[in-house]
Amino acid sequence: MNKNKAVFLDRDGTIVVHEPYLSSPDQLKLLPNAAEGIRLFKESGYLVIVITNQSGIARGFFDEERLTLIHKKLMSMLKDEGVEIDDIYYCPHYTEGVVEEYKLDCDCRKPKPKMLLNAAKQHNIDLTQSLMIGDSEVDMQAGKNAGCTSVLIRNGCLDDSNSNSISGTDYVVKDLLEAARLFVR
Numbered sequence: 001m002n003k004n005k006a007v008f009l010d011r012d013g014t015i016v017v018h019e020p021y022l023s024s025p026d027q028l029k030l031l032p033n034a035a036e037g038i039r040l041f042k043e044s045g046y047l048v049i050v051i052t053n054q055s056g057i058a059r060g061f062f063d064e065e066r067l068t069l070i071h072k073k074l075m076s077m078l079k080d081e082g083v084e085i086d087d088i089y090y091c092p093h094y095t096e097g098v099v100e101e102y103k104l105d106c107d108c109r110k111p112k113p114k115m116l117l118n119a120a121k122q123h124n125i126d127l128t129q130s131l132m133i134g135d136s137e138v139d140m141q142a143g144k145n146a147g148c149t150s151v152l153i154r155n156g157c158l159d160d161s162n163s164n165s166i167s168g169t170d171y172v173v174k175d176l177l178e179a180a181r182l183f184v185r
């Protein structure tokens with residue numbers, strides 16, 4: 001059976017504007033070119049899967065029910081732009097959290113690769129043909145730890161000298177559209 005290729009996307013700072021511990025669907029704002037980049041990836045046969053650390057749950061800022069609402073809204077905003085994503089994986093854990101059931105040193109929090117490995121199993125993905133795209137070092141390292149190519153989105157929070165020193169980065173781009181144009185042919 002042929003395996004799928006996938007693009008794994010960080011959420012905050014990659015698809016939507018980074019709001020620290022975004023806790024309401026109303027706070028979601030798509031980044032410019034994000035939907036267009038996702039469209040190009042989808043059109044050339046990539047699965048598009050979101051991989052996001054959401055320690056705000058362990059920290060008690062919001063619960064899983066709320067996160068589900070946020071992700072429903074995200075899907076519908078993307079649908080309004082004519083694109084669909086295939087799945088969303090999140091890690092609710094944090095070792096210093098305050099909510100007992102999520103306060104642990106888990107296997108899934110990026111830079112650990114567990115969310116990507118689970119997605120690969122569930123969606124029959126060839127990780128060596130896949131990309132991890134995000135705006136932070138943990139994204140790059142999670143990608144490397146899973147055996148993917150890592151693509152850094154250089155956004156307002158990082159200057160050029162910073163982005164050069166982020167380890168595990170294979171490519172640096174300004175947004176998802178530029179990333180798609182690099183890999184889609």
Ligand SMILES: [Mg+2]
Binds near residue numbers: 012135
């Ligand atoms: Mg991010």
Ligand SMILES: [Zn+2]
Binds near residue numbers: 091092107108109
């Ligand atoms: Zn976790």
